[in-house]
Amino acid sequence: MANIVIIGTQWGDEGKGKIVDLLAEFADMVVRFQGGNNAGHTMVVNGEQFIGHIVPSGILQKKICIVGNGVVIDPKVLLEEIDSLVSKGLPVEPENLMVSENAHVIMPYHKKIDIAAESIKGINKIGTTGRGIGPCYEDKASRKGIRFVDFIDPEVFKEKLSSILPEKNFILEKYLSDKAVDADIIIEEYSSYSKRLAPFTKNISVIIHNALKEGKQVLFEGAQGTHLDIDHGTYPYVTSSNTVSGNAACGSGIGPKAITGVIGIVKAYTTRVGAGPFPTELIDETGDYIQKKGAEFGATTGRKRRCGWLDAVVLRNAARLNGLTGLAITKLDVLGGIKTLKICIGYEYNGKIIEDMPASIKLLSACKPVYEEMPGWNEDISGIRRVKNLPKTTRKYLKRIEEIIKAPINIVSVGPGRDETIVIKNPFKKLNA
Ligand code: GDP
Ligand code: IMO
Numbered sequence: 001m002a003n004i005v006i007i008g009t010q011w012g013d014e015g016k017g018k019i020v021d022l023l024a025e026f027a028d029m030v031v032r033f034q035g036g037n038n039a040g041h042t043m044v045v046n047g048e049q050f051i052g053h054i055v056p057s058g059i060l061q062k063k064i065c066i067v068g069n070g071v072v073i074d075p076k077v078l079l080e081e082i083d084s085l086v087s088k089g090l091p092v093e094p095e096n097l098m099v100s101e102n103a104h105v106i107m108p109y110h111k112k113i114d115i116a117a118e119s120i121k122g123i124n125k126i127g128t129t130g131r132g133i134g135p136c137y138e139d140k141a142s143r144k145g146i147r148f149v150d151f152i153d154p155e156v157f158k159e160k161l162s163s164i165l166p167e168k169n170f171i172l173e174k175y176l177s178d179k180a181v182d183a184d185i186i187i188e189e190y191s192s193y194s195k196r197l198a199p200f201t202k203n204i205s206v207i208i209h210n211a212l213k214e215g216k217q218v219l220f221e222g223a224q225g226t227h228l229d230i231d232h233g234t235y236p237y238v239t240s241s242n243t244v245s246g247n248a249a250c251g252s253g254i255g256p257k258a259i260t261g262v263i264g265i266v267k268a269y270t271t272r273v274g275a276g277p278f279p280t281e282l283i284d285e286t287g288d289y290i291q292k293k294g295a296e297f298g299a300t301t302g303r304k305r306r307c308g309w310l311d312a313v314v315l316r317n318a319a320r321l322n323g324l325t326g327l328a329i330t331k332l333d334v335l336g337g338i339k340t341l342k343i344c345i346g347y348e349y350n351g352k353i354i355e356d357m358p359a360s361i362k363l364l365s366a367c368k369p370v371y372e373e374m375p376g377w378n379e380d381i382s383g384i385r386r387v388k389n390l391p392k393t394t395r396k397y398l399k400r401i402e403e404i405i406k407a408p409i410n411i412v413s414v415g416p417g418r419d420e421t422i423v424i425k426n427p428f429k430k431l432n433a
């Protein structure tokens with residue numbers, strides 16, 4: 001029996017959706033445990049692309065999908081996602097999609113505050129996705145949030161909304177120079193959502209616990225990436241939740257002992273969307289080449305992703321923070337055609353080499369990457385399905401990543417499609433290539 005957590009090791013968009021979709025075949029249940037619709041997880045099956053924002057990426061494999069208590073949910077977006085999946089012929093019913101009654105609801109004022117607060121920050125803005133994620137987690141922490149269990153009870157919902165709106169409207173009008181929101185309009189809109197979502201709302205901690213007791217295999221799907229973690233990331237240029245593997249337990253209501261493995265998704269280079277330090281960023285032709293070849297546009301906002309070399313400081317940090325037991329390397333095909341590849345093995349600051357990620361953003365911004373070089377490859381590797389058939393230089397690049405992270409590579413992805421994958425070791429142990 002294996003229960004595996006999938007997390008991003010870098011700044012998000014590592015290809016978690018693809019790997020979760022691939023591994024979901026061997027799981028009984030897929031659980032999202034944090035973040036919200038700031039996430040955009042892409043799956044490509046038989047040439048058809050699906051982008052999930054809230055519904056776990058196990059839905060295409062027709063597994064039980066659970067949205068955990070650690071997730072913040074925009075009900076309108078969740079319903080749109082359900083409708084879109086149903087229109088494609090995929091069953092999405094309370095039997096196969098369940099939402100935690102403790103998950104918090106993203107309200108219209110959260111989105112408005114997110115967008116208006118960013119715009120007044122000017123050059124200091126974080127470059128959020130504008131989906132209301134931060135303000136919703138703020139309300140959760142200050143105990144002003146509305147949980148799903150409150151949302152589906154019209155009386156409680158009305159009461160909670162009336163008590164919070166004066167404060168939200170004060171901030172919107174007086175501080176953010178925005179328009180106030182109206183309680184009656186929100187109640188009317190949200191009551192239609194709550195009626196539809198009530199049957200999906202459950203005590204998911206009990207459901208996952210019972211599945212574990214029966215020996216079912218659970219896949220936990222992280223969103224964002226380790227360096228966007230609220231505690232461990234490049235604060236304040238981070239998201240508002242814990243993205244590291246430890247939160248899989250907290251965000252789904254199970255004990256940490258149930259987790260048997262943690263797979264870190266490593267993009268073969270580095271990308272970042274939004275603002276914040278990025279030591280290996282390439283603002284040159286190579287950066288443009290990777291951006292274009294890798295189609296590096298945000299799956300949620302459509303923004304161009306910043307691109308750069310692989311960064312071992314980032315990867316070592318992720319290995320420690322998540323307790324990685326295995327790796328999935330993605331987008332290796334994108335690096336084909338680059339003569340010399342670089343891997344950052346440390347940062348230089350004031351004549352000294354730093355090997356661990358500095359907490360100070362001032363210091364990190366002043367760090368210069370120290371690179372080692374490796375020969376690249378010219379071949380198109382997207383049709384290769386066995387490691388031994390990869391070019392020698394490609395295998396060397398993979399070996400180096402294993403040495404740096406000190407964890408074995410389980411999966412290598414050479415294209416966006418589910419089948420464009422080399423499985424070296426299946427963490428669910430049922431299939432070994
Ligand atoms: P996530 O947020 O971690 O799930 O990643 P995204 O879906 O936001 O971004 C990853 C992008 O890369 C998507 O467009 C995927 O379809 C694509 N992708 C995933 N793996 C590969 C790969 O191995 N090669 C290529 N070329 N594209 C990939
Ligand atoms: P997936 O799950 C990449 C980034 C935003 C911004 C910062 C804060 O697809 O990997 P937020 O809206 O969360 O308050 O924005 O975090 N960000 C992501 N970047 N992938 C994501 O998700 C992201 N979710 C948030 O661009 O810099």
Ligand code: MG
Binds near residue numbers: 013040
């Ligand atoms: Mg994404």
